[in-house]
Amino acid sequence: VMSDAPAPRPRVAVSRTGLPGAAVRRLVSRYDVTSWEGAAPPTSAELGTLVRGCEGLLVLGSDRVDAALLDAAGPGLRVVALASMGYDGVDVDAAAARGVVVTHTPDVLADTTADVAMALILMARRRLGAGMDAMRRGEWGAFRMDAFLGLDVQGATLGLIGYGQIAKALARRAAGFGMRVQHHHPRRTEDDALSRWVTFAELLRTSDVVSVHTPLTSETAGMIGAPELALMKPTATLVNTGRGGVVDEEALLTALRGGQLHSAGLDVMMNEPRTDPADPLFTEPHLVVLPHVGSATEETRAAMVELAARNIEAVLDGDRAPTPLPG
Numbered sequence: 001v002m003s004d005a006p007a008p009r010p011r012v013a014v015s016r017t018g019l020p021g022a023a024v025r026r027l028v029s030r031y032d033v034t035s036w037e038g039a040a041p042p043t044s045a046e047l048g049t050l051v052r053g054c055e056g057l058l059v060l061g062s063d064r065v066d067a068a069l070l071d072a073a074g075p076g077l078r079v080v081a082l083a084s085m086g087y088d089g090v091d092v093d094a095a096a097a098r099g100v101v102v103t104h105t106p107d108v109l110a111d112t113t114a115d116v117a118m119a120l121i122l123m124a125r126r127r128l129g130a131g132m133d134a135m136r137r138g139e140w141g142a143f144r145m146d147a148f149l150g151l152d153v154q155g156a157t158l159g160l161i162g163y164g165q166i167a168k169a170l171a172r173r174a175a176g177f178g179m180r181v182q183h184h185h186p187r188r189t190e191d192d193a194l195s196r197w198v199t200f201a202e203l204l205r206t207s208d209v210v211s212v213h214t215p216l217t218s219e220t221a222g223m224i225g226a227p228e229l230a231l232m233k234p235t236a237t238l239v240n241t242g243r244g245g246v247v248d249e250e251a252l253l254t255a256l257r258g259g260q261l262h263s264a265g266l267d268v269m270m271n272e273p274r275t276d277p278a279d280p281l282f283t284e285p286h287l288v289v290l291p292h293v294g295s296a297t298e299e300t301r302a303a304m305v306e307l308a309a310r311n312i313e314a315v316l317d318g319d320r321a322p323t324p325l326p327g
């Protein structure tokens with residue numbers, strides 16, 4: 001005997017409210033959705049309570065997805081969709097052991113994030129942030145031939161650490177600015193029309209701008225430390241739009257203060273968010289900092305949430321997820 005009662009709708013948890021775009025409304029029309037309504041992000045315990053009994057979970061890159069959270073969800077959990085490209089907050093092995101599909105958002109944010117990397121290159125190298133700060137303090141002064149001097153971007157060599165989508169999008173932009181481009185990736189890749197592969201040491205020694213585009217893993221944590229900064233030219237700029245943990249911040253500050261490095265631009269830091277106005281990273285004159293805004297446009301953030309939602313829908317419909325984690 002078949003019952004006429006509709007099957008219960010799958011339960012889906014969303015770790016924030018007010019996500020951009022229409023995707024969450026679509027999820028609400030299809031599933032029994034519970035969103036975290038708090039003004040602050042949920043703690044691990046709060047996220048665990050939210051996700052209990054759910055089949056799908058939509059989270060941000062800054063949310064921790066570890067074994068405890070997966071166990072808090074229970075055995076019905078089938079998919080964790082990150083509205084984020086980076087997945088260093090996920091215990092990938094714990095998810096695989098529980099048969100949970102984890103997805104992320106490649107493709108949709110590469111150009112937008114590369115824009116911020118290019119902006120940091122221009123800001124740091126041309127000392128544009130320092131110029132703005134001087135104006136705000138009333139220190140513009142008479143025009144001088146030797147005031148606010150930076151270093152040229154055209155003709156400079158850009159060294160990309162990692163050669164994925166964001167690095168390639170930056171290489172295209174840099175070519176338009178007249179830069180030469182080289183890259184290092186642990187797996188030697190073919191040179192292409194935009195960039196040639198070099199060893200890590202050669203990249204550090206010969207680049208005028210070094211830009212970090214590697215994920216944060218146990219191999220890449222702290223990979224730009226004092227010895228690596230010492231290999232760089234004293235006229236070089238370091239830019240990081242990847243993950244803060246790849247760069248040793250203390251070593252970077254020491255290099256900038258000692259004139260071992262021209263400048264740096266960071267969109268990502270260790271221990272985000274950083275809210276102390278006296279933070280040495282905020283007050284160092286040759287350093288430009290941004291609050292992790294690489295993908296922060298209306299269009300791109302909506303596209304990230306849309307892709308995360310499509311991953312949840314695919315898995316819950318029994319289809320292949322469009323963008324599972326690689327590997």
Ligand code: DGY
Pocket residue numbers: 060061062083084085086087109295
């Ligand atoms: C990303 O997509 O990885 C951004 O850093 C936001 O998490």
